[in-house]
Structures are given as C-alpha cells and as structure tokens.
Amino acid sequence: MKKISVLFVCLGNICRSPAAEAIFITLLEKKGLTDGFIVDSAGTGSWHIGKKADSRMRIAAERRDINILSRARKITSKDFEKFNYILAMDDSNFRNIQDLKNRTAPTDFASIKKIQEFRSVFNEQEVPDPYFGGDDGFDYVLDILEDSVKGFLESVA
Numbered sequence: 001m002k003k004i005s006v007l008f009v010c011l012g013n014i015c016r017s018p019a020a021e022a023i024f025i026t027l028l029e030k031k032g033l034t035d036g037f038i039v040d041s042a043g044t045g046s047w048h049i050g051k052k053a054d055s056r057m058r059i060a061a062e063r064r065d066i067n068i069l070s071r072a073r074k075i076t077s078k079d080f081e082k083f084n085y086i087l088a089m090d091d092s093n094f095r096n097i098q099d100l101k102n103r104t105a106p107t108d109f110a111s112i113k114k115i116q117e118f119r120s121v122f123n124e125q126e127v128p129d130p131y132f133g134g135d136d137g138f139d140y141v142l143d144i145l146e147d148s149v150k151g152f153l154e155s156v157a
C-alpha cells in the first residue's frame with residue numbers, strides 16, 4: 001500500500017513543527033500505523049538549520065513520553081512534489097508556504113492546510129509561537145497539537 005507522506009511546517013522548525021512531527025509519530029506507533037506513513041517537519045525560515053529542537057520544547061515533550069529527535073531544515077520546492085500533506089502551524093506559515101509553491105513548484109500534488117483545521121477540543125485558529133514566551137507556552141502548544149494532530153490522523157486513516 002502506498003504510504004501517506006506528511007510534512008509539518010512552522011517558522012523556525014525548532015518548536016511547533018518538530019513537536020507536531022513527534023506527536024504524530026508517537027500516535028502512529030501507539031496505533032500500529034507507522035509503516036503507512038512518511039513523516040517530517042520543516043521551517044519557512046533558515047536561522048536554525050541543522051539544530052535540534054528547542055530544549056524547552058524537548059523537555060516539555062519528554063514529560064509526556066514524546067521524543068523530539070528532528071534537526072531543523074528549511075522547506076524546499078521539492079517538498080511540494082514529495083508530500084501528500086503540508087500542514088502549517090499558523091496563518092503566516094500558510095501564506096509563506098503558498099508563496100513558495102506559487103513561485104517555485106506550481107503543482108497541486110501536495111494538499112496544503114492549517115493544522116488547526118483538524119482541532120476539536122481547543123478553539124485556537126493558529127498554533128501560537130512559544131519561542132519568545134515562558135515555559136507554560138510550550139505545554140500549551142503540546143496540548144493544542146495533541147488535539148489537532150489526532151484529528152488530522154482520524155481524517156486520513
């Protein structure tokens with residue numbers, strides 16, 4: 001069976017999208033669905049390329065038994081041909097992804113959506129950027145993402 005490929009995207013690829021990726025991978029493992037998916041994350045910015053996820057996010061995720069192992073990379077035009085779903089964390093990410101697609105890879109292969117489209121418990125329209133805030137913000141992002149990532153899986157599995 002053909003695998004479903006999913007790319008989570010935020011700005012820096014060190015907080016929200018690595019968390020979404022790890023939450024999704026953990027959920028797939030729990031449900032025995034790992035073999036059916038290819039999962040990755042990327043950022044629209046390039047400041048943190050090659051770096052591990054922000055330690056505040058890694059620590060908050062580890063408390064929930066979620067391991068964030070990714071290294072930051074920037075989204076490229078090839079991603080639009082490689083991934084079935086490209087899921088943006090906020091409106092700005094969504095616009096930047098659309099702009100990049102229109103400029104470099106005007107194909108309709110990838111379905112570009114905002115992850116909060118799949119929310120059910122939390123009412124947030126966007127996943128807030130926790131980078132410049134306090135530790136609470138990281139837990140809140142994880143709460144939001146556990147809800148919407150689960151909703152996304154239910155919509156495709």
Ligand code: 4NP
Nearest residue numbers: 010011012013014015016131
């Ligand atoms: P992320 O958070 O987009 O969730 O990875 C950010 C990380 C870094 C920066 C902004 C947002 N930054 O400006 O360096």
